[in-house]
Amino acid sequence: MIDVIVLDFGSQYTQLVARRLREAGVYTEIYPYHTPTETLLAKNPKGIILSGGPASVYAKDAYRCDPALFNANLPLLGICYGMQLLVDTFGGAVVAAKAQEFGKAHLELLEPHPLLEGVEDLSVVWMSHADRVESLPSEFIALARSANAPFCAIAHATKPLFGLQFHPEVVHSAQGAQILKNFALEICGCRPSWDMQAFATQEIAKIQQKVGTDRILCAVSGGVDSSVVASLCYKAVGAQTEVVFVDHGLLRLGEKEQVIQMFETLNIPLHVIDASSLFLDRLKGVSAPEVKRKIIGNTFIEVFEQKAKELEQGGKIKYLAQGTLYPDVIESVSVKGPSKVIKSHHNVGGLPEKMDFVLLEPLRELFKDEVRALGAQLGLPANMLKRHPFPGPGLAIRILGAIDDDSLEIVRRADAIFIQALHDAKLYDSVWQAFCVLLNVRSVGVMGDNRTYDNTLALRAVCASDGMSAHFAPLPFDFLESVANQIINKVKGINRVVYDITSKPPGTIEWE
Numbered sequence: 001m002i003d004v005i006v007l008d009f010g011s012q013y014t015q016l017v018a019r020r021l022r023e024a025g026v027y028t029e030i031y032p033y034h035t036p037t038e039t040l041l042a043k044n045p046k047g048i049i050l051s052g053g054p055a056s057v058y059a060k061d062a063y064r065c066d067p068a069l070f071n072a073n074l075p076l077l078g079i080c081y082g083m084q085l086l087v088d089t090f091g092g093a094v095v096a097a098k099a100q101e102f103g104k105a106h107l108e109l110l111e112p113h114p115l116l117e118g119v120e121d122l123s124v125v126w127m128s129h130a131d132r133v134e135s136l137p138s139e140f141i142a143l144a145r146s147a148n149a150p151f152c153a154i155a156h157a158t159k160p161l162f163g164l165q166f167h168p169e170v171v172h173s174a175q176g177a178q179i180l181k182n183f184a185l186e187i188c189g190c191r192p193s194w195d196m197q198a199f200a201t202q203e204i205a206k207i208q209q210k211v212g213t214d215r216i217l218c219a220v221s222g223g224v225d226s227s228v229v230a231s232l233c234y235k236a237v238g239a240q241t242e243v244v245f246v247d248h249g250l251l252r253l254g255e256k257e258q259v260i261q262m263f264e265t266l267n268i269p270l271h272v273i274d275a276s277s278l279f280l281d282r283l284k285g286v287s288a289p290e291v292k293r294k295i296i297g298n299t300f301i302e303v304f305e306q307k308a309k310e311l312e313q314g315g316k317i318k319y320l321a322q323g324t325l326y327p328d329v330i331e332s333v334s335v336k337g338p339s340k341v342i343k344s345h346h347n348v349g350g351l352p353e354k355m356d357f358v359l360l361e362p363l364r365e366l367f368k369d370e371v372r373a374l375g376a377q378l379g380l381p382a383n384m385l386k387r388h389p390f391p392g393p394g395l396a397i398r399i400l401g402a403i404d405d406d407s408l409e410i411v412r413r414a415d416a417i418f419i420q421a422l423h424d425a426k427l428y429d430s431v432w433q434a435f436c437v438l439l440n441v442r443s444v445g446v447m448g449d450n451r452t453y454d455n456t457l458a459l460r461a462v463c464a465s466d467g468m469s470a471h472f473a474p475l476p477f478d479f480l481e482s483v484a485n486q487i488i489n490k491v492k493g494i495n496r497v498v499y500d501i502t503s504k505p506p507g508t509i510e511w512e
């Protein structure tokens with residue numbers, strides 16, 4: 001049974017709300033903002049959360065949920081846009097803020113309330129809004145304010161309706177998780193009963209039910225996500241799952257051999273396809289990042305379809321299982337609400353419109369660290385679970401501009417040096433992800449009394465907890481210096497190494 005329903009108005013953070021609730025053991029599902037009230041109520045939720053969103057409630061075509069929801073006598077919490085919608089519906093005023101408020105604010109508590117139980121006065125909260133509540137509807141009271149927002153937390157005097165102007169779901173809101181927990185456990189009366197074991201059992205049952213006697217092609221990359229999906233599918237329907245690994249010619253040094261070895265350890269049969277010349281031919285001369293991503297996405301599907309045909313003497317392969325995660329989804333397409341596209345992650349936005357498969361994406365609503373916890377639950381080995389994420393388009397999005405054999409060789413060799421150095425210095429596990437980017441920017445250097453005019457390589461290492469936001473990793477200078485020296489000395493074609501100190505946002509983790 002669902003504990004809490006989150007209605008999605010298009011916030012980049014909607015899944016984080018669900019995730020915080022899962023951390024509190026509360027089972028949550030997300031639905032589009034326009035889902036009819038009777039459909040929602042038929043699911044018997046104990047509470048509803050309205051997410052944030054990029055729109056303005058006073059705009060002519062603002063996204064609105066069915067107003068009947070506010071009279072359903074169900075606890076309801078509006079976050080940011082969700083709170084502004086609540087205020088607007090009850091006759092308060094929402095206006096464009098004179099100064100937009102993004103980032104840190106301090107929550108000044110005005111009234112004791114179960115929603116804010118255990119929250120310290122002046123604790124840090126994260127704001128991200130261009131509109132503000134100018135006046136509250138008469139039935140509402142303010143529970144907290146900040147320097148720039150007089151109505152930071154609000155409650156209806158008699159109905160179980162609440163609003164927060166800030167984002168309790170982001171980690172930067174110091175006690176935000178506590179507030180969401182208060183809402184779910186104290187106000188909605190949910191009992192913590194959800195955990196990764198429950199998720200694994202539920203997903204295995206869902207796969208069994210959906211797939212029945214059909215067959216699945218499960219595409220793996222050797223990364224945590226697709227390996228977890230392969231393991232889930234295998235546990236669900238056994239040999240009805242055909243696990244396929246495609247060498248697209250954009251892998252790192254020794255990667256293919258490692259993946260083969262890994263699946264041997266897992267005792268899951270693996271089909272290895274060498275499609276490198278097909279991918280590399282199609283990418284020849286292509287430099288626009290989105291075009292590269294789409295070519296790779298399309299080619300992957302073609303290769304899978306071809307393989308499925310070959311395997312079809314054992315019965316038609318209906319499903320394609322992929323390790324798509326939530327951050328891939330939210331940045332590629334609008335999930336359940338009207339959110340903005342950031343880039344086409346290959347296993348989502350890069351897919352062709354028509355394909356011969358029905359997609360199976362059991363991790364679509366999870367974040368990386370949750371997938372690692374799920375993998376541990378399924379018994380995957382620790383070294384596999386700790387592998388840094390590696391994007392589906394591989395080194396293609398780590399070579400800026402067009403790709404050729406020489407640039408691939410440079411990135412492969414440099415990357416191997418950087419990653420080995422991180423292992424040797426026991427720094428590998430302290431960063432979310434580390435890699436090299438070939439910039440295709442040439443500069444002048446001097447080596448052995450000779451002038452060089454060679455390429456620049458960027459080292460990128462970031463700390464993150466879910467990949468939605470990230471901070472560049474503060475790697476020690478002497479470590480960076482040693483890596484740069486090794487690369488310049490050992491990798492022909494590089495005469496300059498730089499370290500990327502951009503966080504996400506405003507950067508993304510990958511450069512393309």
Ligand code: XMP
Pocket residue numbers: 327328331343344345346347389390391392393433467468504507508509510511512
């Ligand atoms: P960005 O660059 O969007 O990356 O900040 C966030 C995380 O996603 C990974 N990434 C991808 N993973 N297919 C994938 O499977 C993709 O197309 C893709 N693009 C980025 C990236 O490595 C980082 O961990």
